[in-house]
Amino acid sequence: MKKSKKSQKGVTSNDKNKGMGKEKEREKKSSSLESGSYNYKMFSFFNRKFKINEVEPPSDVKKAFSLFTDDGSTHMTAEQLRRFMSVHQSEVSTRLEDAQNIIEQVVNRRHHITKFARHTLNIEDFFYFLLSDDLNGPIRTQVHHDMSAPLSHYFIYTGHNSYLTGNQLSSDCSEVPIIKALQNGVRVIELDLWPSKDEILVLHGRTLTTPVSFIQCLTSIKEYAFVSSPYPVIITLEDHLTPELQAKAADMITQTFETMLYYPESDLTEFPSPESLKYRIMISTKPPKEYLEVRSKDASEDESSPKDDSDASESDQEDEDFKSLQAGVSGYKRLITIHAGKPKGSLKTALKEVTDQVRRLSLSEHQLEKLAGSHGLDIVRFTQRNILRVYPKGTRFTSSNYKPTIGWMHGAQMVAFNMQGYGKSLWLMHGMFRANGGSGYVIKPDILTRSADELFDPKATLLPVQKTLKVKIYMGDGWRLDFKHTHFDAYSPPDFYTKIFIVGVPADEAKKKTKIIEDDWCPVWDEEFSFPLTVPDLALLRIEVREHDISEKDDFGGQTCLPVPELRTGFRSVPLHDKKGVKHKNVRLLM
Numbered sequence: 001m002k003k004s005k006k007s008q009k010g011v012t013s014n015d016k017n018k019g020m021g022k023e024k025e026r027e028k029k030s031s032s033l034e035s036g037s038y039n040y041k042m043f044s045f046f047n048r049k050f051k052i053n054e055v056e057p058p059s060d061v062k063k064a065f066s067l068f069t070d071d072g073s074t075h076m077t078a079e080q081l082r083r084f085m086s087v088h089q090s091e092v093s094t095r096l097e098d099a100q101n102i103i104e105q106v107v108n109r110r111h112h113i114t115k116f117a118r119h120t121l122n123i124e125d126f127f128y129f130l131l132s133d134d135l136n137g138p139i140r141t142q143v144h145h146d147m148s149a150p151l152s153h154y155f156i157y158t159g160h161n162s163y164l165t166g167n168q169l170s171s172d173c174s175e176v177p178i179i180k181a182l183q184n185g186v187r188v189i190e191l192d193l194w195p196s197k198d199e200i201l202v203l204h205g206r207t208l209t210t211p212v213s214f215i216q217c218l219t220s221i222k223e224y225a226f227v228s229s230p231y232p233v234i235i236t237l238e239d240h241l242t243p244e245l246q247a248k249a250a251d252m253i254t255q256t257f258e259t260m261l262y263y264p265e266s267d268l269t270e271f272p273s274p275e276s277l278k279y280r281i282m283i284s285t286k287p288p289k290e291y292l293e294v295r296s297k298d299a300s301e302d303e304s305s306p307k308d309d310s311d312a313s314e315s316d317q318e319d320e321d322f323k324s325l326q327a328g329v330s331g332y333k334r335l336i337t338i339h340a341g342k343p344k345g346s347l348k349t350a351l352k353e354v355t356d357q358v359r360r361l362s363l364s365e366h367q368l369e370k371l372a373g374s375h376g377l378d379i380v381r382f383t384q385r386n387i388l389r390v391y392p393k394g395t396r397f398t399s400s401n402y403k404p405t406i407g408w409m410h411g412a413q414m415v416a417f418n419m420q421g422y423g424k425s426l427w428l429m430h431g432m433f434r435a436n437g438g439s440g441y442v443i444k445p446d447i448l449t450r451s452a453d454e455l456f457d458p459k460a461t462l463l464p465v466q467k468t469l470k471v472k473i474y475m476g477d478g479w480r481l482d483f484k485h486t487h488f489d490a491y492s493p494p495d496f497y498t499k500i501f502i503v504g505v506p507a508d509e510a511k512k513k514t515k516i517i518e519d520d521w522c523p524v525w526d527e528e529f530s531f532p533l534t535v536p537d538l539a540l541l542r543i544e545v546r547e548h549d550i551s552e553k554d555d556f557g558g559q560t561c562l563p564v565p566e567l568r569t570g571f572r573s574v575p576l577h578d579k580k581g582v583k584h585k586n587v588r589l590l591m
Helices: 022-034 059-068 078-087 096-111 123-130 176-183 214-224 243-260 291-302 309-334 347-352 365-385 405-409 424-432
Strands: 011-014 037-042 046-051 154-159 188-196 199-202 233-239 281-285 336-339 360-364 387-391 414-417 441-443 467-477 496-503 510-513 524-533 540-547 555-563 573-577 583-590
Touching: 059 078, 059 123, 059 467, 078 096, 096 123, 176 188, 176 214, 188 214, 188 243, 188 414, 199 214, 199 243, 214 243, 233 243, 243 281, 243 309, 309 336, 347 360, 347 365, 360 365, 365 387, 365 405, 414 424, 424 540, 424 555, 467 496, 467 540, 496 524, 510 524, 540 573, 555 583
Parallel strands: 154 188, 154 414, 188 233, 233 281, 281 336, 360 387, 387 414
Antiparallel strands: 011 046, 037 046, 154 441, 188 199, 467 524, 467 583, 496 510, 496 540, 540 555, 555 573, 573 583
8 A cells, every 4th residue: 555644735624425426536536636636535534635736937947038038028039039049058050930930839739829829939838848848858859970980880779589579488479579679769680590390480599489480570670670760770690590491591581671681792891881771781690601611522522432323313413402502501691791700719819800801799798798807998999890799698588688888888889688678777778779869870989989099998997077967957747647646646646756877987877866845746856966977978867756655665757868968958858758668648857
């Protein structure tokens, strides 16, 4: 049972309508909301009535409105709004037409009148605009990074076991999570291929997961690859196929994707850019085993042995089958754009090995942590030309995830996550790839791509402060519209507080918390926090709202995560999401 709280705002009265039917209860609730209050039943005998406080603009908003309007004016013109956007919000490219469009949208939404009725904003309209995340969001929504650098210069939104609907051991395999991932902007899809007689199935091998057909996955990828982003999709294949089925897989891939499929004529010495690969699909996997060459060598040695006529006939047929198989496997190998594979020697040797061809190396989260302790600079150097993929350790049976920042700090482009799960690590992943318009490609900071003598050392601790991020949390709103009035507390309105985190390099990690605002659906905190940052380009701002509970674990009120380099200055509306990363319809903060 939820807690019971005493409040000076609560009014207790006898419940005269105890025997009231459900219909009358609904009428009573509706009447209470219209009169601006909530009723909370206590011990089945009493009602506690709480007034709904009107949401008012903070004093800083009122001052800004007054500053950018004429003396004593109660309305802001389009030109004054344009100046506010340019000066206070640092949106210097705002045109008069942009300001006029904002006014038109706000007036239409709030007053339901035509654009010709009024061309100005009053203080309530102005406040409404500031709280509208589609008009005044915290980050840019367009692609704005340089997309002409090699693929190795970007963090890429990457999925792990993309076909699983749940846990790693017994959940169903399906094209549905693949579709959802692509709709959410994921650019790297992983498929595990296993043989089943003459068929190719996608499943998590040696587990109880139920399979889905390879062709079904390919068809879904083709249909949904570019619904959220035009930039390239990479399919990483974990291949357990026979040579015959590899040849069949090559036919399926080429026939499904046709001209969408990209593969180079020869091995790459530098990866192409995302811009040059728009609306293209690439394959990344280990090249087929070269045992066919060995078999060919054995066949040539057998030519010296005497054969009768029947042996010669059978040998000719075997030669034809072998040539056909060899051609099929060669066709499969030809489709691989990003060559993957385990190093022949130690991982340390592989990182330092210099070759003309670029490639992909995969490490488990545990391997990365171990290697980063002694060879961090080598990892950063390797990822300047090559691609590093990091994947969850095998014991994450529940599809949980690891902290992604260690991969990003070392330049790993493909930090592979279980997208079907949820949790704080996945919130960080969502936050990183809200950058650059949600394109799925985020350009690495210069510190990870510059020359060897200026190479970034992830282990460095005594770094100078580059920037100080100042965050002011004014207020929150929208819970009363998205939740039942007893969702957080059965006996009174919620007691909200906000936690703020900086996630990035170890020297920058920090946590702050606002005071608790009791019994209020629209909490006003009006608190400011400062965060000194040594590597701001790798920092994330994570925000979490909780509802204080005396007797139980604090309830979850919403969360979001934002890339610090993308933050826009000024008053901003910050929408909150649920635990799975789904955006709430109305819940947001003014910051």
